[in-house]
Amino acid sequence: MIGILGAGAFGTALAVALTANGPVTLWGRRIDWTDENPRLPGVTLPEGLTVTQDLDRALQADTILLALPAQVLGAFLDDHAGRLDGKCLVSTAKGIDLRHLTGPSALIAQGCPRATVAVLTGPxxxxxxxRGLPTALTLACADPDAAEALQQRLSTPVLRLYRTTDVIGAELGxxxxxxxxxxxxxxxGAGLGDSARAALITRGFAEMTRLAGHLGARPETLTGLSGLGDLTLTCTSGQSRNFRYGCALGSGKDFxxxxTVEGAATARALDRMAQRDGLDLPIAAMVARLAEGGLSVEKAMDRLLSRPLKEE
Ligand SMILES: NC(=O)C1=CN([C@@H]2O[C@H](COP(=O)(O)OP(=O)(O)OC[C@H]3O[C@@H](n4cnc5c(N)ncnc54)[C@H](O)[C@@H]3O)[C@@H](O)[C@H]2O)C=CC1
Ligand SMILES: O=C(CO)COP(=O)(O)O
Structure with a gap:
């Protein structure tokens, strides 16, 4: 059996997909719906999927997917790490914890030192x-044997997992x-156009690669599904909550x-990390200020455009 903790959009979607491989138990702290999760409208839950508020029931599984937002994971581990330790724990969170300035894998390893820690990420x-549309993800685990076993266990004909042992690189992407x-x-949102977006994505990727290298990631991980793949998807699709939030900031509309917009808190975490380690992360700094409301879009763009001209 597979246990999934977090009955939001992603936990529910994975539960639906993985039921094709065997029984799945999906745990949520408040399940106030029956047939359809309002965070995932239009999706019918398959037979073989158990949805519960009883954490013990989900923890009967030896493989647990932690599908909680990055800023929630730390507090959840504070309360439950003892019950999770020793299991195979796979995080799907895409963010940096503001309290500890680390990614989910380090948070889990700290709370559950005997667990096998893995990360499932990608576009x-x-x-x-x-909906069963074809998807390719990265499964990262430092233990190559565990990575292979998880790859088999969590892949379906339409959900294809590629494995890597570079956990830091995968989760940073x-x-x-x-x-x-x-x-x-x-x-x-500010109406600056597709050419400006392409420039932003490219310079953003350079910023991602710089920081990931500093933190010990392998460069090829950043050009894979978990990095460039997910960057491309998220920066170009109106399905993305982070992209839509940015559009609202740029156009002055409400949001x-x-x-869940993981990028806002993560930008603040990155800004703190940049100050701690003396790094230059101008886009993260700009997003942190914009999200805090401490900078207008016009000023933010002026700042980016007035940076010194240099080699690419
Ligand atoms: N939605 C998507 O398309 C994808 C999401 N992800 C990542 O998966 C993670 C979860 O995202 P979503 O499921 O989309 O978010 P969501 O906003 O749909 O759901 C978050 C869930 O966490 C629960 N939660 C909040 N605080 C909690 C606490 N203290 N204890 C227990 N549960 C708590 C909420 O009740 C909610 O069910 C995020 O890091 C996200 O970046 C990754 C890939 C795709
Ligand atoms: O991570 C995602 C796609 O890979 C989902 O992106 P959002 O959280 O921006 O919706």
Whole structure:
């Protein structure tokens, strides 16, 4: 059995897809729906999928997917790490924890030192996975044997997993692309055009690669599904919440604050990390200021455009 913790859009979508391989138990802290999760409208839950508020029931599984937002994961582990330790724990969170300035894998390893830690990430909208559309993801685990076993266990004919042992690189790609997607959305929302967005994505990718290299990631991981693949998807699709949030910032429109937008907190975490380590991350700094409301879009763009001309 597979247990999935977090009955939001992504946890539910993975539960629907993985039921094709065997029984799945999906845990949510508040399940106030029956046939259809409002975060994933139009998706019928298959037989073989158990949805529960009983955490013990989901923890009967030896493989647990943690489908919680990055800023929620730390507090969840504070409360439940003891019950998770020793299991195979796969995080799907795409963000950097603001409290510890680390990605989900380090948070889990710290709370659950005997667990096998893995990361599932890459270009994939929950709605696409739930509808059974073809999707390719990265499964990262430092233990190559565990990576291979998980790859087999979590792949389906339409959900193809590629494996890597570069956990840091894979999780950084997923976290950082959300920040760049907010910036790309801001550019589009402000009416600056597709050429400006392409420039932003390219310079954003350079920023991602610089930071990931500094933190020990392999360069080829950043050009894979979890990096460039997810960056491309998120910066170009109106399905992305990060991109839509950026569009709202750029156009001055309201945005529903209950929507999960991982890139906003992650930009602040990156800004702190840049100050700590003396790094130059201008796009993350700009997104952090924009999200805090401390900078107008005009000023943000002026700042980016007035940076010194240099070699690419
Ligand atoms: N939605 C998508 O298309 C994709 C999402 N992801 C990632 O998956 C992670 C989860 O995202 P979504 O499921 O989309 O978010 P969501 O906003 O749909 O769901 C988040 C869930 O977390 C639950 N939650 C919040 N605080 C909690 C707490 N303290 N304890 C227990 N549960 C709590 C909420 O009740 C909600 O069910 C994020 O890091 C996201 O970046 C990754 C790939 C695709
Ligand atoms: O990570 C995602 C696609 O790979 C989902 O992106 P959003 O969180 O921006 O909706």
């Amino acid at each position: 994939s909208f929950a709605a696409d996975i739930a 997923g976290a950082l692309k959300n920040v760049i997607a907010i910036a790309a959305g801001t550019v589009i 529903d604050s209950a929507t």
